[in-house]
Amino acid sequence: xxxxxxxxxxxxxxxxxxxxxxxxxxxxxxxxxxxxxxxxxxxxxxxxxxxxxxxxxxxxxxxxxxxxxxxxxxxxxxxxxxxxxxxxxxxxxxxxxxxxxxxxxxxxxxxxxxxxxxxxxxxxxxxxxxxxxxxxxxxxxxxxxxxxxxxxxxxxxxxxxxxxxxxxxxxxxxxxxxxxxxxxxxxxxxxxxxxxxxxxxxxxxxxxxxxxxxxxxxxxxxxxxxxxxxxxxxxxxxxxxxxxxxxxxxxxxxxxxxxxxxxxxxxxxxxxxxxxxxxxxxxxxxxxxxxxxxxxxxxxxxxxxxxxxxxxxxxxxxxxxxxx
Numbered sequence: 001x002x003x004x005x006x007x008x009x010x011x012x013x014x015x016x017x018x019x020x021x022x023x024x025x026x027x028x029x030x031x032x033x034x035x036x037x038x039x040x041x042x043x044x045x046x047x048x049x050x051x052x053x054x055x056x057x058x059x060x061x062x063x064x065x066x067x068x069x070x071x072x073x074x075x076x077x078x079x080x081x082x083x084x085x086x087x088x089x090x091x092x093x094x095x096x097x098x099x100x101x102x103x104x105x106x107x108x109x110x111x112x113x114x115x116x117x118x119x120x121x122x123x124x125x126x127x128x129x130x131x132x133x134x135x136x137x138x139x140x141x142x143x144x145x146x147x148x149x150x151x152x153x154x155x156x157x158x159x160x161x162x163x164x165x166x167x168x169x170x171x172x173x174x175x176x177x178x179x180x181x182x183x184x185x186x187x188x189x190x191x192x193x194x195x196x197x198x199x200x201x202x203x204x205x206x207x208x209x210x211x212x213x214x215x216x217x218x219x220x221x222x223x224x225x226x227x228x229x230x231x232x233x234x235x236x237x238x239x240x241x242x243x244x245x246x247x248x249x250x251x252x253x254x255x256x257x258x259x260x261x262x263x264x265x266x267x268x269x270x271x272x273x274x275x276x277x278x279x280x281x282x283x284x285x286x287x288x289x290x291x292x293x294x295x296x297x298x299x300x301x302x303x304x305x306x307x308x309x310x311x312x313x314x315x316x317x318x319x320x321x322x323x324x
Contacts, residue, residue: 003249003285004245004249004284004285004321006242006243006245006246006249006280007242007246009242009315009316009317009318010315010316011240011242011313011314011315011316012313012314013311013312013313013314014311014312014313014314015311015312016039016043016309016312018312019040019043019044019045019312020043020044020045022045022129023045023046023047023100024044024045024046024047024100024101024102024129025046025047025048025099025100025101026046026047026048026050026090026099026100026101026102027041027044027046027048027049027050027101027102027103027104028050028052028101028102028103028104029041029049029050029051029052029103029104029106029107030051030052030053030054030104030105030106030107030108030109030112031051031052031053031054031057031059031064031065031070031107032057032107032303032304033303033304034106034107034303034304034305034306035304035306035307035308035309036106036107036133036135036306036309037104037106037107037133039133039309040104040106040131040133040312041068041104044102044104044131046102048069049067049068049069050068050069050070050071050090051064051065051068051069051070051071052071052073052086052108052112053065053070053071053072053073054073054108054109054112054301055073055074055075056109056298056299056300056301057300057301057303058300058303059303071086071089071090073085073086078111078158079109079111079112079114079115079157079158079159080115080119080157080158080159082112083112083115083116083119084119087119087123096123096124096125097124097125097126099125100129101120101125101128101129102128102129102130102131103116103128103129103130103131104130104131104132104133105130105131105132105272105273105275105276106131106132106133106272108272109301110268110269110272110275110295111157111295111297113272113275113276113279114157114160114268114275114278114279114282114293114295115157115159115160115279116279117276117279117280117283117317117319117322118159118160118279118283118322120317120319121319121320121322125319126318126319126320127316127317127318127319128316128317128319129314129315129316129317130241130276130314130315130316130317131312131313131314131315132239132272132273132276132312132313132315133309133310133311133312133313134206134207134239134309134310134311134312134313135206135207135306135307135308135309135310136207136306136307136308136309136310137207137209137306137307137308138180138210138213138305138306138307139304139305139306139307142180142212142213142214142216142217144180144213144305145180145181145302145305146179146180146181146301146302146305147181147183147184147298147300147301147302148298148299148300148301148302149298149299149300150183150298151183151184151186151187151296151297151298152297152298152299153296153297154187154188154191154267154294154295154296154297155294155295155297156292156293156294157292157293157294157295160279160282160287160292160293161292161293162263162264162286162288162289162290162291162292163288163289163290164263164290164292165262165263165290170262170263171196171259171260171261171262171263172192172194172195172196172262172263172264172265173195173196173198173252173255173260173261173263173264173265174188174189174192174195174196174197174198174265174266174267175198175199175200175234175248175251175252175264175265175266175267176188176189176197176198176199176200176267176268176269177200177244177266177267177268177269177270177274177275177277177278178199178200178201178214178218178221178269178270179202179214179217179269179270179271179274180213180214180217180270181217181269181270182217182218182220182221183221183296184269184296184298185199185218185221185224185225185269186220186221186224187296188267188269188294188295188296189221189224189225189226190224191294191296192265193226195226195263195265196226196227196232196260196261197225197226197227197228197232198232198233198234198251199218199225199232199233199234200233200234200235200236200244200247200248200268200270200274201214201215201233201234201235201236202214202235202236202237202238202239202270202271202274203235203236203237203238204237204238205238206238206239206271206310207310210238214270234247234248234251235247236274236277238270238271238273238274239271239273239313240273240277240313241273241274241276241277241280241315242277242280242315243277244273244274244276244277244278244280244281245277245278245280245281245284248266248277248278248281249281249285252264252286252291262290263290263291263292264286264289264290264291264292265291265292265294266278266281266282266286266291266292266293266294267293267294267295267296268293268295269295269296273313276315278293279293280317283321283322283323284321284322284323285323287322287323288323
């Protein structure tokens with residue numbers, strides 16, 4: 001049913017000793033205390049390596065990285081303003097077109113990740129490599145917290161808002177990409193309380209025990225989920241953004257064919273690979289439609305939540321697939 005065959009996009013699982021097989025002109029990574037982030041940063045071969053420092057991690061000036069170039073975002077920027085400021089800081093835009101760009105998404109803020117493929121295309125890049133590192137485990141098991149403090153609000157992602165219709169017969173659908181952060185799931189569901197709710201779960205999960213841990217956390221959000229049961233759950237491999245996009249595409253196409261979906265809201269709050277998959281579906285199929293990306297915002301996030309590195313995943317994004 002999908003107009004895009006997501007199985008055609010290139011993906012690969014790598015060992016650490018395979019990381020240096022390719023050279024990039026620019027490598028971007030979001031700085032935090034994670035072993036996964038810092039190990040990959042050290043291994044990637046790139047002419048220019050750039051640390052992105054997100055205010056949400058609360059680093060003081062004396063805690064910033066001392067190697068590589070550092071882009072420190074002001075605290076009051078939206079995700080789209082962050083990227084506009086970054087690309088203006090990086091280089092004259094017409095010099096970006098032929099650059100080989102790689103990005104580690106492991107430590108990136110989710111709203112920034114949702115927008116990144118689109119921003120890369122806008123600034124003239126037609127292909128980019130995305131890396132993600134699987135953890136061996138999360139530091140506190142099913143009690144691991146990623147966001148800090150209360151959810152401050154739920155909002156559409158600027159640049160990824162759809163043109164939504166209204167009316168007494170309009171069917172709204174909310175699909176949440178769920179992970180450990182049950183408070184974010186609750187906030188997204190409560191924001192679209194009257195919509196039909198679906199949860200997209202990562203299965204297989206990043207590690208075998210993580211699916212059960214996420215289900216334990218998600219049970220705390222069950223009262224906010226409309227019709228919380230197995231038939232409203234979708235499943236895609238947690239470390240495969242292209243399969244996530246395919247599952248979304250097939251499910252939404254089916255709902256529309258059956259007349260069960262007019263306005264679509266997508267809120268990925270789980271693994272970064274899942275977030276990338278939600279974004280990729282939106283950009284390749286749903287941009288300029290009655291579909292929007294939305295996210296529950298926390299002011300701060302934990303700097304380190306995992307232990308060890310299981311494997312590295314590499315995804316090639318053909319950015320000319322994004323709808324103009």
